[in-house]
Amino acid sequence: MAIRSETARKTTREMADDGRPLYSRAKAAMFDRIRSGRWQPGQLIPSEAEIGRELGVSQGTVRKALDSLARERLVVRRQGKGTFVVEHTPEDVLFRFFQIYEDDGSRIIPGSVGVTARTMLADNRQRQRLDLPNGAHVIRIDRLRTRKNRPFMAETIVLPRARFQGLAERRDIPNTLYDLFQQRFGILVARADERLTAVAANKETARDLGLAPGSPLLRIDRVAYALDERPIEWRVSLVHLDGAHYTARLR
Amino acid sequence: MAIRSETARKTTREMADDGRPLYSRAKAAMFDRIRSGRWQPGQLIPSEAEIGRELGVSQGTVRKALDSLARERLVVRRQGKGTFVVEHTPEDVLFRFFQIYEDDGSRIIPGSVGVTARTMLADNRQRQRLDLPNGAHVIRIDRLRTRKNRPFMAETIVLPRARFQGLAERRDIPNTLYDLFQQRFGILVARADERLTAVAANKETARDLGLAPGSPLLRIDRVAYALDERPIEWRVSLVHLDGAHYTARLR
C-alpha cells in the first residue's frame, strides 16, 4: 500500500503545499485562472462548493479566498447569482482611475479631442518606465481632454507595442482606454501608481490649453500595471485646475 | 413561562436587532468602545472568546468583526499576544499621512522650523472646513517643513480650539502632530481627504522657500477626520517639489 500523507489532498501543482495556508493557495489558484484567461472577464465562475470540490478544500476556505479576491476587485460577488470575474466598463474605469473633481464635489466627465497615435522606437525613459528591452517599440497617443467642452488637460500615453498590436492603426480611439485594453487586448489594469508634481506650462501646452506660458499645471505621471504586475501604460497628464482638484483619501 | 424569541440574545442596547447582521452589530459595539475611550489606544482588548461571551455571539462572529476593524486600522492583531487598539507613533503617522517621496523612491523625513501658534476667531472658510458654529475659535499653526535641512514646504494648520485646549500655549510643538493629538488630546485621526492643485508661489511663500515668485507649487488642502467622523484639522501645504513628488496608488 502506498504511503499517503495524512493531510494529502489535491496533488495538482497549483495546490502543492508550499507552507502557505490553504486559502492562500486556493486564492493563487483562482487568481491564475483569471490571469491566464481560463476564467474570462465578465464570466460567471463555478460556485463555492464546486470550486471546493475541484481544489479539495472546504467551501469555507474557498469563501475566504474569494472574499479576498473581491476586496482586490478581481471578482464581483452577487448574492443569488454567483461570482463573476470583473469586467471594466467606461463608467467604473472613470470612477476608479480618474480622480479629478469639481471643487463643489461633482464629477468631471472628460471628453477627448485632437487624438493622434503613432508607433515609434522606445527611448530610454520610455523603456525604463515600461520595463522594455533595447529596441522595443511603443505606441504613443497624444490627446487633449476636455471639461465642459474646453481643453483643460494635455495627455501623452505610451504603450508597449508588443501587447497592443493594431491599436495605433485604429481610427477611433475611445475616451476611456482601460475598458478597451480589457475587451480588445485582454489586459486588465489592476492598479496604477501616480506621481504628482507642479510644473509651469511651456509654450506648446499653454497654447493647447489656452493659457499664458508659465501657468502652474498639475503634472500626473502614472504607470499602470496589469494582473501579472508588468507595467502596461505610462501616462503623463498636464492639468489646468481652475475650480477643480485632484482628490486623494488617506486611511 | 415567559415568551422568548427563538433568536433572543443580549438585550443590551448596543446589540439590539436593527436588521443588520450580527457581526456588523458586534463591530459597531467594539467601535464604540474605542471611540468612547473605554478601550484606550494601545490597550490589549479582551480575547475573541471573552468578547463573544460578553456580546452573546460566537467567537467566529467576533473574529469577523475584528478582522474588519483591523482592515480599517482601528485595531492591530498579534498572534499569540492578543488584539490591541491602534496607537499612533511618529513613524507610522508619517508613513500613513505624508505622501511625498524623493524621485528615487526613498522616504523624506521632514523637519519643522519657524513654528508659530496662535488662537483666533474662526473666519468663514475655517468654520466651513471644520464644521464649526459662528463665534468658534481656532488654533492656527504656521511652520516651514524642511527636507535635508532646507525649507521646501509652507504649512498652515487650523484646529478647533475647543478640542485642543492648551495646545496653542505649548512651547514645543512636535514635528508630527497626529501622535500628539492621540496621546495628549485623545483624538485619533481616522482618515484624511486631500485636494491637490498647482499654484504659483506668492511673494511671501517664495521668500520663505527661497524661490522666485510665480514658481509652481503643489498645494495640498487636507481635512482630517476623527473617529466620530468630525473634521479635526484643516491643513494647507504649499510644496516646492524639486526631485520629489506626491505619490498616490489607485486600485
Add this chain to the structure above:
DNA sequence: CAGTGGTCTAGACCACGTG
C-alpha cells in the same frame, strides 16, 4: 505550559435571483 489569534472544517439557516 496555558492563552492568544490563525486556519480549516462541517453544517444549518437566511436572503436574493431566476425559472
Add this chain to the structure above:
DNA sequence: ACGTGGTCTAGACCACTGC
C-alpha cells in the same frame, strides 16, 4: 422550487508568545 452567496455557529488543530 432551486441554486447562489451571506450569516452564524461549534469545534478541532496549528503557530506564536510569554510565564
